[in-house]
Amino acid sequence: MTSSRVxxxxxxxxxxxxxxxAGAALRGSADGVELMTVSAVTVTESAELDGIVLRRExxxxxxxxxxxxxxxxxxxxxxxxxxxxxxxxxLTGHSCVFFSQTDGFEALxxxxxxxxxxxxxxxxxxxxxxxxGKSGGRLVSGxxxxxxxYADTAGESIRTGECRVRFDGFEETVSARAVSVSDxxxxxxxxxxxxxxxxxxxxxxxxxxxxxxxxHRGLKLPAQAVRxxxxxxxxxxxxxxxxxxxxxxxxxxxxxxxxxxxxxxxxDALREGERVILSGTDIYEGKVLTQ
Numbered sequence: 164m165t166s167s168r169v170x171x172x173x174x175x176x177x178x179x180x181x182x183x184x185a186g187a188a189l190r191g192s193a194d195g196v197e198l199m200t201v202s203a204v205t206v207t208e209s210a211e212l213d214g215i216v217l218r219r220e221x222x223x224x225x226x227x228x229x230x231x232x233x234x235x236x237x238x239x240x241x242x243x244x245x246x247x248x249x250x251x252x253x254l255t256g257h258s259c260v261f262f263s264q265t266d267g268f269e270a271l272x273x274x275x276x277x278x279x280x281x282x283x284x285x286x287x288x289x290x291x292x293x294x295x296g297k298s299g300g301r302l303v304s305g306x307x308x309x310x311x312x313y314a315d316t317a318g319e320s321i322r323t324g325e326c327r328v329r330f331d332g333f334e335e336t337v338s339a340r341a342v343s344v345s346d347x348x349x350x351x352x353x354x355x356x357x358x359x360x361x362x363x364x365x366x367x368x369x370x371x372x373x374x375x376x377x378x379h380r381g382l383k384l385p386a387q388a389v390r391x392x393x394x395x396x397x398x399x400x401x402x403x404x405x406x407x408x409x410x411x412x413x414x415x416x417x418x419x420x421x422x423x424x425x426x427x428x429x430x431d432a433l434r435e436g437e438r439v440i441l442s443g444t445d446i447y448e449g450k451v452l453t454q
Contacts, residue, residue, distance in 0.1 A: 196443035196452055198402060201382045203426050203435050206416060208320060208377035212328075212353065214312025215287050216367040217276035220269045221259075223299035224248055233261040236362025239302075259302040262365045267292025269301055276309040279354055281347035284311045288369070303365060310339070310355040310372065318351040318374070326376040328355060330367060336375060337364075379416040381423030382433055388441050389414070389422055397424075399433060400440040400448070407450040410437065 226248035233239055243255045271290050273279050310328070314321060323344050327336040343354035353374070388399050389412055397412045410433040416423040424433050433439070440446055 196402070196446065197441040198438045199385070199388070199441050201384065201433060201435055201437050201439050203380060204383045204423070205378060205380045206418075206421075206423060207375050207379075208317075209373050209375045210318035210321060210351075211315045212310075212312035212318070212372045212374055214284060214310055214353075214372075215268070215369050216364075217272045217279060217309040217311060219274075219276065219304045220272065221302045221304070222265055222269045223301060225297055225299050227299035229261060235261065235263045236365065237261055255302065255304075257304045258306075259304040260362070260365065261300060261302060262362075263300045264366070265298045265301050266368050267294060268368055269293075276311075277342065277354075277356065279309060279311045280343070281345065281350075281352040284313070284352065287311070307356055307358050308360070308364075310357065312353055312355070312372065314351040314353055314374070318353065321351065321353060321374065321376050324376075326355070326374055328357070328372050328374050330364070330372045331370050333363075339374075341374075341376070379423055380426065381415050382412075382426050382435060384412065384422045384424055384439065385441060386417070386422055388439050399424075400446055401433070401437045402440060402452060403437070405452055407440065407446060407448055407452065409448045410434075410439075 223245065224247065228246045229239070230244040230246050230252070233243075238258060238260050239255060241255055241258050243259075244252050245255065246252050268287070268290075270293055271287060273283055321341060321344055323341045326339050326341055328339045329336045337357060337359040339355040339357045339359075341353055342356045343352070345352050355374070384399065389397055390399060391397055397414050399410050399412045400407050401410050402408075409431065411428055411431055412422075412424040412433050413428055414422050415425050426435060
């Protein structure tokens with residue numbers, strides 16, 4: 164076994180040991196009652212995307228030059244002069260960003276990227292790009308750009324509206340808006356509009372991404388700990404100084420694994436750090452338990 168594999172195995176064992184210790188520290192028992200210390204967590208709902216980035220772009224002919232010369236990724240004002248190879252000049256009609264490289268997809272993208280649909284995405288994903296490197300660069304106009312993609316099965320919950328996206332190769336997320344969502348031949352089509360992202364994002368074209376479309380922060384509870392009044396009010400029992408007390412638990416999120424209670428509840432609401440009773444017999448408010 165190589166040293167790298169030994170290190171990997173030891174790291175995995177250490178990680179599992181730490182997790183086991185942390186789990187034991189959060190759980191305990193008193194007089195036959197199982198307890199758990201409540202902590203706040205953030206649960207995100209996300210899906211994997213696979214698609215293509217679209218912009219309003221113009222490819223400059225080989226030999227064309229900007230006057231004055233522009234650095235890569237620099238935003239140029241409207242009216243910037245372009246010296247064309249035939250000796251004529253023209254002015255840009257809009258503010259735009261100069262990018263020295265092309266990838267061959269510029270001519271294939273729709274003129275109005277905001278109107279891209281699933282059929283257009285299929286054509287783009289199947290298309291072969293034109294030969295790049297035979298141009299004078301490209302001008303990207305406007306302040307918004309688009310990402311058309313298909314989502315994996317987790318994308319069934321995606322709706323139009325605000326979200327955040329993390330593209331492959333980037334650690335941070337950028338804000339986006341899902342402007343079009345539809346089901347096409349068993350696949351979830353999504354068109355995102357974005358306005359964030361610097362020059363580094365100009366190189367994106369065919370790429371994968373993660374969309375975070377929902378985020379919840381609350382006090383994590385196993386479903387078994389949550390009790391219900393006849394009127395539907397949710398609550399839990401906690402152990403405080405050896406005495407069972409009732410705490411309100413307004414649920415803000417739930418799935419098959421856990422529930423999240425509002426961490427900012429008022430009055431007798433559950434608080435972070437309290438010990439919740441998970442299981443036990445004949446549990447009622449005011450009961451004294453031996454710890």
